[in-house]
Amino acid sequence: MAKKNESAQGSRPIKIATIGGGSSYTPELVEGFIKRYDSCPVRELWLVDVPEGEEKLKIVGGLAQRMVEAAGLPMEVRLTLDRREALAGADFVTTQFRVGQLDARIKDERIALKHGLIGQETNGAAGMFKALRTIPVIFDIIRDMEELCPDAWLVNFTNPVGIVTEAVLRYTSWRRIIGLCNCPISMRFGIARWMDVDPGRVRMELSGLNHHFFVTDVYIDGRSRFEEVLERYCELPVEELGTMKNIMAIPWSKRLIRGLRAIPVSYLNYYFSTREELEQLEKDYQAHGVRAEVVKQVEAELFELYKDAELHVKPRQLEERGGAHYSDAACSVIDSIVNDRGDIQYVDVQNRGAVTSLPYESAVECACVITGDGPKPIAVGELSPAINGTIQMIKSFERMVAEAAVTGSKDVAVAALVANKLCDSDAVANEVFDELCEAHRDYLPQFYNEDGSPREALRRSQACALV
Template sequence: MTEKNLGAEARRPIKIATIGGGSSYTPELVEGFIRRYDSCPVRELWLVDIEEGREKLEIVGGLAQRMVEAAGLPMEVHLTLDRREALAGADFVTTQFRVGQLDARIKDERIALKHGLIGQETNGAAGMFKALRTIPVIFDIIRDMEELCPDAWLVNFTNPVGIVTEAVLRYTNWKKIIGLCNCPISMRFGIAKWMDVDPDRVRMELSGLNHHFFVTDVFIDGKSRFDEVLERYCTLPVEELGTMKNIMAIPWSNRLVRGLHAIPVSYLNYYFSTREELEGLEKDYQEHGVRAEVVKKVEAELFELYKDAELHVKPKQLEERGGAHYSDAACSVIDSIVNDRGDVQYVDVQNKGTVTSLPYESAVECACVITGDGPKPISVGELSPAISGTIQMIKSFERMVAEAAVTGNKDLAVAALVANKLCDSDAVANEVFDELCEAHKDYLPEFYNADGTPRDESEARAVTSQVCSLA
């Protein structure tokens, strides 16, 4: 009898470290591990946070412990501010943190809108600065992983996933990284609903990048039904198409969708309906504040719920947070690696020729067969001219931002912003970059010393090389 056929009690226990354990998403992660315990017995779940997140960690950690206790499982949930203790011997490390917390996102969105730019945390100026704050911390985590859990998989859903994954793959020796997003899962569920079939019967071909991909084929029971799905998409009212909670639902013309011969992820609204999205964000800002301020209120309400000592399940209200399925996607990937399932999931991995139009070393988001050795990408081939241009633009942006984060090259960062369609002015790019740099200088070690004085590029490179083994 193989280990795959043994019961949970006979399996090797699994240790997972979750960086950013005080996140409001954590109950979904815990729920996912509880549901899969028979096949994927997580015996140790370490929730890690920093001092500023101690209160949230204790609140959400308490709920996590109650959930496990109610399930009657021998899973130990540890709460700690000591990241190295949590990482020691871990089999999987999941990352879901936000450098500077929501206040940093508020600054990103407010400053971008002030300069007439879309302020969205994974796109344009706001996305770039979230990446610039995040990449040094991810590299620091990897340095610890190299020492303490060198065989672990890093499962990242800290945004912007595409740029973070790109930086790790290009500038470190760590290749066991999987980037996750909830968009493909939502699209698969949507397609299943349009076609009135069970989601398990649906497989998609994805072409592109995180938050910037197209569904270029759909298989139902292994048979391509894409033309039928595309026509169905063109006949549905926009409210039935589904979109992310942080994106205004703007219907694309049937001419566009048929011309692309692909179904765009909803985040492409920012690029295909830039004017309308910006107007909507500015209107929302005047009425409710930026999206991050709305999220901050939702989070405050969630944590009040989490404090209830009688609560021992994930509350329904978590779905209002706007990131449903992120954590469940992480649980699914981990379960499939542990059990060598060979099922198809949608993740960010190194390209390795999967999309021949993109660099071999770069990160792509695609359908992968998940095995005991990790994700195996399903070949896409060459991108069609209809979708290649916008994908190439964003890949250039991702590469330039990743390099700027490693080298401390501010000029390159500005050039990256100008290259992004969401910024149509060199002068504005310089202005917004300088203002965001000043706003976040405490979280930008690639640009600033501890005393707030600017670093030169050679200093930044030296600091980065100390943080992580650079390739």
């Protein structure tokens, strides 16, 4: 380990603040920084949480400290409930928090299913309410960053990443934000496996949005091999496609894939196989509860493992949590900015004309060249008619949810839900919105007056104060 310490001595020390440091994902992040210490020497890693998460912060923070000690690195892991202390002078701020913790997600999924809608934390009604709870907190973090670390990059892994990034880009002046998801990197690894090549030789063209994108070209050693990849994809059994652990793998027809001339991210199962996904979610609910309840049990087991004073590595069981390749996505983008690598990664950023079918200022998920100045989107051009319609639908949804989050307009929120294919009834949209709004009253101040009564007027002057 001495060699690692010596090789990093000449590099500028890096301070990172992780908001939501008590997350079960944190060991993934710590492992990623340990692996990259030679080129990206994180000297201070501050894990931040709220009082409700203090116990988890101590447990996972203890494991993080043991991991660093076992690696023999001069990385200081600090645990705190004081966000401002952690942000002061930070070079990067990573966010991985859940407002209301898993109990809030359980309510989202249960109430949506009760009304016959898919309950999933980044899609439809459940995704909307997670965004409504999250966006005001992200804005608070940005206010602190403007004061305490104005040159830092905000690297957000908090779902729904696309809506959060859209809100920041549209309603604040902060532009140093990168949204992250492990779906693109998982697909890249999958394509490499199908084509029997090293993942480093594979580059993808992405067209679309977070959890709603398509792979529209694949380059191996710099040469397009998309026709071969597409045919290979059509021939593979569903169990080899590598869908996310929280999504039922439903094989799409060869006609659909060939008609799209694109490979959809697995989350599009909710939109292309809505009936089947809803039926499966209802069966799962009857058998063992909603997905959030399963995750809660997995997390409880993980934290029991984390308590073991002899444990000093990321446990294998963390993969069951659904965060595979998180550290690759988060740590790689930080390492590439620090070292001005100019490599290609897949992130959520401001469009800036990369996808001509979408607004310049909106968030997109695409391949970017990662430089010392941040991500530079690689042009995709105009979306094909086969995928443009569904992408435009979700972008409208994202924009309206962001507007509702910052203005407190229930009207806009209901209109957003009706615009989403996962809700096919105005009446149901109103019912599910009202019930979810009441269930999360404590986390939705934008929809309520100070006395707790419903707020109907828009709050544009207050909500857009950051612009």
